[in-house]
Amino acid sequence: MTDQWVSFSRRGMADLVHLKGEIDLANANDIGRVIVAHTTAANAVLIDLTAVSFLDSAGVRLLDYIVGDLDDRGKPIRLVVGERGAARMTLQLCAFRADLLATDLERAATDLGG
Amino acid sequence: MLFAHGYGCDQNMWRFVTPAFQDTHRIVLFDHVGNGKSDLSAYRDSRHGSLAGYAEDILEIVQENDLRDVIFVGHSVSAMIGVLAAIREPERFSGIVMIGPSPRYIDDEADGYVGGFLHSDIEQMLESLDSNYLGWSSAMAPVIMGNPDRPELGEELTNSFCRTDPEIARKFARVTFLSDNRADLPDLRVPSLILQCADDVIAPAVVGDYVHKNTQESTFMALNATGHCPNLSAPEETVDAIKSWL
Amino acid sequence: MSESGVPDVTSELRLPWDDDPEDLYEHAPCGYLTTLPDGTIVRVNETFLTWTGYSRADLIGHRRFRDLLTPGDQIYHETHYAPLLMMQGEVHEIALEVVGADRRRLPTLVNSVLERGPTGAPRIIRTMVFNATERRGYERELLAARRAAESSEQRVRVLQQIVADLAAAPTEAEVAEAVLRAPEPAFQAASSSIYLIDPERDLLVAVASTDPTTGNWDDMPCSSTRAVAEVARRGDLHVIGTLAEAEAHFPDLAESMRRSERRSVVLLPLTTGPADEQGGVAVLGVLAFSFRDERTLTDGELRVIRLLGQQAGQALDRARLYDDARRREERSEFLARTTRALDEEHRLLQRARRLVERVVPEIADWALVRLQVGPAGLVEHHGGPAPDPARLGARTAEAIETAAPVFAIDGDGLGCTVLPLIVRGRVLGTLAVRMAPDRRGAEAERLFLVDLADRVALACENARLYEQERAIARTLQRSLLAADVPGADPRFVVETHYQAAAQDMEVGGDWYDAFLITANKLAVVVGDVVGRGIEAATTMGQLRSAIRALASAENGPARLLEGLDRFCDRVDSARMSTVVYAEVDLLSSEVTYACAGHLPPLLHEPAGSPQYLLDARSAPIGSRAGDRRRVEHRMRLAAGSRLLLYTDGLIERRTRPIDRGFEILAREYARLRDAPLKGLTAGLADTLVGRDHSDDVCLLCLTLGTEERLERSIGADPVQIALLRADMRGWLAGHGVDTECLNAVLLACSEAVANSIEHGYAHDPFGVVDVAATISAGTVEIRVSDRGRWRGPGNDVARGRGLQLIYESMDDVAFDRAGDGTMVIMRRHRGEPS
Structure with missing residues (x-):
């Protein structure tokens, strides 16, 4: 169901979550469930949002939940967004913490691995 | 009044009795199936293998003619048939007259019941029946087989009363003399009259006494008439007895 | 006479008819009795006394005529004789037995006349008694003969009926039923049972019984030592007249006779011909019937019983041929119907499904088709219970390995036949079926199954080719359209x-x-x-x-x-x-x-x-x-x-x-x-x-x-927001709106619509959200309106964030709740045209 929006891989220590396309009220819950199911045992999580063409408040809610959950468990997380783009705009408008956001996947992975 | 003939005869046996009731009662006469002028084809082994089947015949007569307040007068085995019918549908009957009744003809050693006969006596009686039908049935054959162009044949024949189909007679004899209806007597709720002849070998006085003791609301009258057929040998006395009871 | 010249000798003698009447009465060649209406003897002649051994004093005034009769005849006298006499005034030729003084019985024929007095009341009865000893003996013989004839006639009638039934019985089961019914009416047997030989399984099968509770009535191997099997092997009639005989020869039979209180048993083999013919006689079954009493069968009866065995055997033989023919016909009809039914489906999966649904229950209680197509293969099954998978797996592997059917055998613990589905030498898959164990003519059954497998294989192969072609066409078309x-x-x-x-x-x-x-x-x-x-x-x-x-x-x-x-x-x-x-x-x-x-x-x-x-x-x-x-x-x-x-x-x-x-x-x-x-x-x-x-x-x-003004109405369904966004994205791009502004407007518009759907229409799945967008040189204006219930910004964090995004991404946001819903009017200044 959600394969068109979300896929998973590993990068070093971290579980890497790839998101793409439009994430909104219609699919955010399903995507969130899939991500949580795949990352419950993760030591670190990278969420790549560079291919997301639209992100609404429901998507923000989903990311907020995942970040909070990992924070509670003391696991690091980074949200990779491009220099520009819809996802970055929305997250900035929502004033996500700067330390969560990264523009470069490699750098973020190194951060988490270190 | 519904008159039922006993074993071995037909409705002719009532001819000295019925005139006495003609003015006061509606008289219904019939022949048991296999006897007299009855329709032989109505005989069914399954149905007529027990007295209950004959009782059903009685009830059919009662229903089809819509008879009510029936005084059933049964001779010999028909007394018991009438008892069975009146147990089944007591509302139809207002009285049962039993002439020479016997609920069981064979002695029962187990409980000391005296019926008057041994099993072997019955077998011998059946033989006797055979001896008599041998000559009889050949002479009767044309009548039994139906001989419409010689209707007088039936009239000419001797022993022309009480004709029975020999095969049915044998079976009826078995049913009659081998039945045991003692257990039914207490179920009779209709008032009854027991007419007991003197010196009746078929239904001795002890048997009549037994019937009386085991039947509620029964009246016992001993007749001076001897034998088993007071309706034939002493019709006046029989009539008087019934009338007094009525 | 004098003219003849012969002297008249009679004139010298006393005329013979000039008897003394008294003497004539006393010594007449018949007995005379005169009785009162109640039967009391008042006069009796010498002849009667001589015949019976009574003295006159014994009888006169003391005994009634009735009393001299046997008890049975007393009944007859009372129920027939006396009433008739009363009604007719006379009776003729009534056969009665008189018991003499020495208890000897004298068969007689009796004629009586009732004489009535002047008032019509019965006065006396005159009775004439003929000695009928010889005649009665003769009559008895006649009667016995007649009885025998009648009983034989009944037997013949019963057997005729049975033979007619047998001729009309088209199946083995009906033949068995008809035979089973014979012994009771024909020989007065108490009960009967029938066993049929199943040559394929080498079994004597207990087919039917009029009283299944009697005896050890169950299937047995043909080689069993039990009486029924023994008789089936010997092929001739056995009459076990007594329990002792049974003890001596067939202990199992004795045991069941005791249990069911039987004294005699007849074991009749059902054969295709007379037993004495050498060869050519096949035993097809055994009819067993038994009697409660010890029963001796006459030669005539034995002949009839043997005949019954042959008639039944021949009828069975014929019915088996019919059965086989009918089964063949049914099978070929089944094959034709199945082939047609499979043809109606083009797809492989549907064909496989239809196949197992046809096979069960018509010929099997469980069936499974397994096709080696695609990476996972295809399996369809129907009926149940499913057999042991390990055993089935082994048998399936064997069928594929050998490319030959593996048939079920009694007692193999599986009961399944596995047929390889072969087309052009290639094993396409397997068909496994579990049929009822009662498969007489198993060889024919095997041929049928092989035939079925051939047809199924072809049908599956055709469906597979169809699937393949269809997949190619579909792929081709998709690739062109995509x-x-x-x-x-x-x-x-x-x-x-x-x-x-x-x-x-x-x-x-x-x-x-x-x-x-x-x-x-x-x-x-x-x-x-x-x-x-x-x-x-x-x-x-x-x-x-x-x-x-x-x-x-x-x-x-x-x-x-x-x-x-x-x-x-x-x-x-x-x-x-x-x-x-x-x-x-x-x-x-x-x-x-x-x-x-x-x-x-x-x-x-x-x-x-x-x-x-x-x-x-x-x-x-x-x-x-x-x-x-x-x-x-x-x-x-x-x-x-x-x-x-x-x-x-x-x-x-x-x-x-x-x-x-x-x-x-x-x-x-x-x-x-x-x-x-x-x-x-x-x-x-x-x-x-x-x-x-x-x-x-x-x-x-x-x-x-590009429309000057974009107007869209969407249903209250989150999925539709993406569709709206696609339109609006194109519209904004068409009007040359820069990316940053475009993204901001899309976000605000989406949030506003989401808000309407989530909150305005929280309880109305059929609500409609209207969106209108206008553009001028400097401004994009979006109006989102619904007719739902507005609850205002509460402590709902999520909605708070959505509203926050709207405010953040647009320059000017106004809510109008004047009508029966809510309208959000949002404006954003366009950046410098790029």
Whole structure:
């Protein structure tokens, strides 16, 4: 169901979550469930949002939940967004913490691995 | 009044009795199936293998003619048939007259019941029946087989009363003399009259006494008439007895 | 007499008829009795006394005539004799037995006359008694003979009936039933049972019994030591007259006789002929019947019993032949029916399903077909319970390995036959069936199963080939249809939809295409190739390529169609294809179209209602009879116009005239005017065709230019927000709005719509959200309105964030709750035109 929006891989220590396309009220819950199911045992999580063409408040809610959950468990997380783009705009408008956001996947992975 | 003939005869046996009731009662006469002028084809082994089947015949007569307040007068085995019918549908009957009744003809050693006969006596009686039908049935054959162009044949024949189909007679004899209806007597709720002849070998006085003791609301009258057929040998006395009871 | 000269000697003697009457009475050759009406003897003659040994004193006044009779005759006397005498006044030739003084019985014939007194009352009875000893002896013999005759007659009647029943019994079971009924009426047996030999299984099968509680009535091996099996082997009649005999020869029989209180048993083999014939006599079964009493059978009876055994045996033999023939017929009918039923399904899975559903329950209680197709294989099963998987697996492997059937054997613990499905020497899969163990004529059954497997294999192979071809055609068609439709051009949007026939049909020949001929000239086409399947798909691909090749800046639609007509000379399968083709000049917004036998395009301009374009019509491609003068029509379209091309599957129904279809399409199309373009074609197909349709449908909708004002209405369904966004994205891009502003407006608009759906219509799934967008040189304005229940910003964090995003991304946000709903008016200044 959600394969068109979300896929998973590993990068070093971290579980890497790839998101793409439009994430909104219609699919955010399903995507969130899939991500949580795949990352419950993760030591670190990278969420790549560079291919997301639209992100609404429901998507923000989903990311907020995942970040909070990992924070509670003391696991690091980074949200990779491009220099520009819809996802970055929305997250900035929502004033996500700067330390969560990264523009470069490699750098973020190194951060988490270190 | 519904008159039922006993074993071995037909409705002719009532001819000295019925005139006495003609003015006061509606008289219904019939022949048991296999006897007299009855329709032989109505005989069914399954149905007529027990007295209950004959009782059903009685009830059919009662229903089809819509008879009510029936005084059933049964001779010999028909007394018991009438008892069975009146147990089944007591509302139809207002009285049962039993002439020479016997609920069981064979002695029962187990409980000391005296019926008057041994099993072997019955077998011998059946033989006797055979001896008599041998000559009889050949002479009767044309009548039994139906001989419409010689209707007088039936009239000419001797022993022309009480004709029975020999095969049915044998079976009826078995049913009659081998039945045991003692257990039914207490179920009779209709008032009854027991007419007991003197010196009746078929239904001795002890048997009549037994019937009386085991039947509620029964009246016992001993007749001076001897034998088993007071309706034939002493019709006046029989009539008087019934009338007094009525 | 004196004239004769012979002296008259009688004159010297006492006349013989001149007897003393008294003497005559006393010594008459018959007994005379005179009795009172009650039977009391008042006079008796000497003859009677001599015969009976009584003295006169014994009788007169002391005994009644009745008393001298045997008890049985006393009854007869009372029930027959006496009443008759009373009624008729006389009786004749009544047979009665008189018991003499020494208890000897004297058979007599009796005539009596009743004499009545002057008043009519009975006075006396005169009785004449004939000694009938000899006659009665003779009569007894007669009677016995008659009895015997009657009983034999009854037996014959019963047997005749049985023979008639046997002749009419078409099946083994009915023969068994008929035979079973014989012994009771014919021989007065108490009960009877019948056992039939099953040669395939070497069993004596207990088939039926009139009283199954008697005896050890169950199946046994033919080699059993039990009496029934013994008799079946010996093949001749056994009469076990007493329990002692049974003890001596057949202990098992003695045991069951004791248990069921039987004293005699007859074991009759059912044979095809007389037992004394050497060879050629087969024992098909045994009829056992028993008696409660010890019974001696006469020779006549034994003859009849043997005859019964032969009659029954022959009837069984015949019924078995019938059974076999009928079973063969049933099987071949089953095969024919199954083959037909399989032919009705084209798909492999459905065929497999149908196969197992036919096999169970008709010939098996469980069946499984396993086909080695695809990576996972295909398994269909029906009935139950499923057998042990490990054993079945082993047997299946054996069948595949040896490419030969592995048949079930009694007691193999599985009971399943596994048949390899072989086509052209290749094992395609297996069919496993579990049949009832009662499979007489198993050899015939095996042939049948092999035949079934052959047919199934062929049917599966055909379905597999069909699947393969279908998959190829489908893939081909998909690949052609999925080819990139030009997009990302703010001057136009093309929305397409293809819907395959829902029913299991082969691929059709419908297609659409859209491509840029030049940077400023767009071509759109929808066509329909005659036929189905892989050939139609191929032709479609060729036509599509031909159109792309023929389309040029100079040619125009009419010339292109002429080119296609020529193309048919080389590709005949393209003949009679229909095509609607349009070229759009993106600079001038001029459309030139031509229709070759195809349904007319439907145009919806921003103002007014949808119109069918009925110009520029000519015959299908390559038509020989039709008008092949290719014409085209040119028209200018207003910005925001939508042009719909489609195939006949969209509107044609057998159940309604075509113009009704046109009407419905136009109405639905108008209704969807404000719907987002994205999803429009799919929505139309869904509305007009539904899921259950036997034809393919192709749609192509072209929106030309950018509307000045975007108006959309969407249902209260989160999924629709994405469709709206797609439209709005195109609209904003079409008006040259920069990316940052575009993203901000899309976000705000989405949030506002989401808010309406989530909160305004929280309890109304049928609510509608209206969106209107206008643009000016400096500002984009979006109005989102609903008619739901507004609850205002509460402590709902999530909604708070949505509203926050709206405020953050727009310059100016106002809520208007004046009407019966809420309207959000949002404005954002456009950045400098890039």
